[in-house]
Amino acid sequence: MRILIIGAAGMIGARLAEAIASAGTVAGRPVAAMLLADRAAPAVPGSLSGGLAAETLAADVADPAAARQLAAWRPDVVFHLAAVVSGEAEADFSKGYRVNVDATWALLEAFRLSGTAPRLVFASSLAVYGPPFPDVVPDDFALLPQSSYGAQKAIGEFLLSDFTRKGFVDGIGIRLPTIVVRPGAPNAAASGFLSGIIREPLRGVEAPLPVPRDVAAWIASPRIAVETLLHAAGLQSERIGSRRCLTGRGVSVTVGEMIEALSEVAGPAVAARIRPTEDPVVARIVRSWPRAFETAQARELGFPVDEGIRAIIEAHIAHEMGGRFVP
Amino acid sequence: MRILIIGAAGMIGARLAEAIASAGTVAGRPVAAMLLADRAAPAVPGSLSGGLAAETLAADVADPAAARQLAAWRPDVVFHLAAVVSGEAEADFSKGYRVNVDATWALLEAFRLSGTAPRLVFASSLAVYGPPFPDVVPDDFALLPQSSYGAQKAIGEFLLSDFTRKGFVDGIGIRLPTIVVRPGAPNAAASGFLSGIIREPLRGVEAPLPVPRDVAAWIASPRIAVETLLHAAGLQSERIGSRRCLTGRGVSVTVGEMIEALSEVAGPAVAARIRPTEDPVVARIVRSWPRAFETAQARELGFPVDEGIRAIIEAHIAHEMGGRFVP
Numbered sequence: 001m002r003i004l005i006i007g008a009a010g011m012i013g014a015r016l017a018e019a020i021a022s023a024g025t026v027a028g029r030p031v032a033a034m035l036l037a038d039r040a041a042p043a044v045p046g047s048l049s050g051g052l053a054a055e056t057l058a059a060d061v062a063d064p065a066a067a068r069q070l071a072a073w074r075p076d077v078v079f080h081l082a083a084v085v086s087g088e089a090e091a092d093f094s095k096g097y098r099v100n101v102d103a104t105w106a107l108l109e110a111f112r113l114s115g116t117a118p119r120l121v122f123a124s125s126l127a128v129y130g131p132p133f134p135d136v137v138p139d140d141f142a143l144l145p146q147s148s149y150g151a152q153k154a155i156g157e158f159l160l161s162d163f164t165r166k167g168f169v170d171g172i173g174i175r176l177p178t179i180v181v182r183p184g185a186p187n188a189a190a191s192g193f194l195s196g197i198i199r200e201p202l203r204g205v206e207a208p209l210p211v212p213r214d215v216a217a218w219i220a221s222p223r224i225a226v227e228t229l230l231h232a233a234g235l236q237s238e239r240i241g242s243r244r245c246l247t248g249r250g251v252s253v254t255v256g257e258m259i260e261a262l263s264e265v266a267g268p269a270v271a272a273r274i275r276p277t278e279d280p281v282v283a284r285i286v287r288s289w290p291r292a293f294e295t296a297q298a299r300e301l302g303f304p305v306d307e308g309i310r311a312i313i314e315a316h317i318a319h320e321m322g323g324r325f326v327p
Numbered sequence: 328m329r330i331l332i333i334g335a336a337g338m339i340g341a342r343l344a345e346a347i348a349s350a351g352t353v354a355g356r357p358v359a360a361m362l363l364a365d366r367a368a369p370a371v372p373g374s375l376s377g378g379l380a381a382e383t384l385a386a387d388v389a390d391p392a393a394a395r396q397l398a399a400w401r402p403d404v405v406f407h408l409a410a411v412v413s414g415e416a417e418a419d420f421s422k423g424y425r426v427n428v429d430a431t432w433a434l435l436e437a438f439r440l441s442g443t444a445p446r447l448v449f450a451s452s453l454a455v456y457g458p459p460f461p462d463v464v465p466d467d468f469a470l471l472p473q474s475s476y477g478a479q480k481a482i483g484e485f486l487l488s489d490f491t492r493k494g495f496v497d498g499i500g501i502r503l504p505t506i507v508v509r510p511g512a513p514n515a516a517a518s519g520f521l522s523g524i525i526r527e528p529l530r531g532v533e534a535p536l537p538v539p540r541d542v543a544a545w546i547a548s549p550r551i552a553v554e555t556l557l558h559a560a561g562l563q564s565e566r567i568g569s570r571r572c573l574t575g576r577g578v579s580v581t582v583g584e585m586i587e588a589l590s591e592v593a594g595p596a597v598a599a600r601i602r603p604t605e606d607p608v609v610a611r612i613v614r615s616w617p618r619a620f621e622t623a624q625a626r627e628l629g630f631p632v633d634e635g636i637r638a639i640i641e642a643h644i645a646h647e648m649g650g651r652f653v654p
Contacts, residue, residue, distance in 0.1 A: 093439075093493065112420075130569075140469045140471075142469040142470065143470065143485075144467075144570070145488070145489065148493070151485045151489035155482050155486070158470075158478045158482050158485075159478070161472070161478065162472065162475050162478035165473075166475070242457075243471070
């Protein structure tokens with residue numbers, strides 16, 4: 001099988017590439033070749049399973065010639081993860097549409113013209129939704145983006161579904177939950193504190209908490225996000241049905257539950273490094289997000305899910321921190 | 328006020344131009360100039376209200392230079408009605424995306440770059456929806472297009488809403504009901520028989536009925552469709568709220584009710600010219616359409632609606648047939 005990852009230099013893209021490289025399979029089928037594309041050529045994964053050839057490519061997919069080059073590589077499975085994130089898409093309107101819409105269009109068109117109809121796994125976002133929300137958002141809830149990023153992802157979903165209906169690609173779009181615990185330095189995303197209040201205290205650093213403890217989020221660990229994409233790659237097309245874009249399974253937790261779990265796993269001294277520093281702007285944004293999703297379709301399709309926030313924290317300590325934290 | 332109509336050669340576009348030309352106003356404000364654009368230059372309306380200047384233009388709006396030329400004319404209100412219809416968009420995939428998506432994008436971009444933020448009235452379609460439907464489809468029902476035309480109109484709606492949220496245009500999208508009675512020759516649209524079973528018997532010609540009498544549709548007369556667009560042009564932006572695309576008000580009627588109304592208005596001999604000639608393909612398509620819509624938002628915004636199917640038939644006889652039909 002030939003696997004193409006677009007956006008392979010990103011956090012999820014790099015982990016996905018590592019997971020495929022070390023397993024040497026996707027959905028139980030051996031991978032012969034992997035092409036990792038991003039604006040700048042991504043790194044080749046450290047450990048490559050025997051026989052697996054990995055190439056990297058610097059490509060601007062919004063350029064139709066680059067998209068055609070990727071299609072000409074004739075992948076069986078494409079992971080399309082390349083995106084400008086929400087803050088940047090809001091600040092730079094043209095760049096957001098160029099990367100989040102034009103590139104998706106160019107890619108779909110390149111595969112239509114190639115006649116190869118690969119499985120195309122598209123990373124969409126919960127930002128396609130807007131309030132008012134019910135307590136649990138059903139699978140058929142109307143899309144109502146509140147940001148350019150959300151509008152761009154919604155447009156990508158409609159393109160993917162129409163190209164799939166016509167048989168030009170075999171697409172599936174997954175709205176990934178908020179990733180917790182996101183490794184690395186704090187970033188400017190409004191959701192960043194959800195990772196920060198776990199990651200920073202565990203390494204002995206104080207973390208600001210900009211929202212009240214009753215704020216809830218729909219989260220998934222980086223490992224489950226990668227497994228979600230791999231599961232999507234292996235699903236039989238007939239099983240997916242006509243609704244090709246769905247919300248990924250997650251865990252609904254309040255900030256208070258996250259802090260309690262951190263205290264249980266790592267001790268109250270670690271949890272005490274979380275400093276309430278109310279930020280009304282962040283609180284307003286986060287309160288406009290849904291607290292929980294039904295995800296009936298994803299459950300029926302057998303998508304994986306985290307056990308809970310405690311397991312997410314334990315896995316972060318075990319796999320990201322070598323089993324050690326600052327008590 | 329300066330009024331631009333894109334797609335002014337179409338059935339609704341031409342009637343809209345006539346209505347504005349003879350009234351000399353839109354939403355109670357005098358119209359100083361009108362620009363009528365279409366692929367081929369449209370006709371200038373027959374009667375022009377005093378002082379109103381009308382120009383026509385042949386323009387391919389999907390061409391960014393043409394879109395910029397239209398924006399440079401600095402309209403206060405834009406009616407964007409240009410579209411490739413559903414059958415053609417399904418048969419010619421590239422043409423559908425070019426006219427229904429690229430042109431909408433080019434137009435929105437041209438207005439963004441012009442900095443003029445006009446009111447932009449976008450004709451969307453019920454084809455953005457897909458089954459299963461409840462008996463009455465609520466305003467917040469999820470979009471699930473079953474055709475490329477529906478996907479393209481949905482994408483147009485998301486673009487319009489995002490450009491409006493950013494203040495680049497002041498957009499409102501209206502999903503027009505099926506137009507009955509559509510004048511002129513029968514066309515190939517699956518919905519064509521809904522007009523044909525009224526129009527053809529009234530002029531003494533037999534009309535095939537491809538579906539059972541219990542099939543229902545959501546319809547509006549050409550006059551109400553034009554008044555709907557004019558009403559949208561005059562609405563205060565704050566009144567519309569954040570949901571900028573809505574379903575237009577219509578009348579839910581069954582085919583049986585249409586035939587009864589025709590018999591009451593024009594006599595049973597006219598209604599007897601309708602010949603049941605079951606067409607399973609058309610019946611399947613039409614049965615996949617919703618029977619009725621809630622349209623709470625459109626009602627609250629004061630949009631007009633037809634009195635009923637009887638009034639629609641009477642108005643057709645009065646205004647399209649000079650008051651005479653073949654008894």
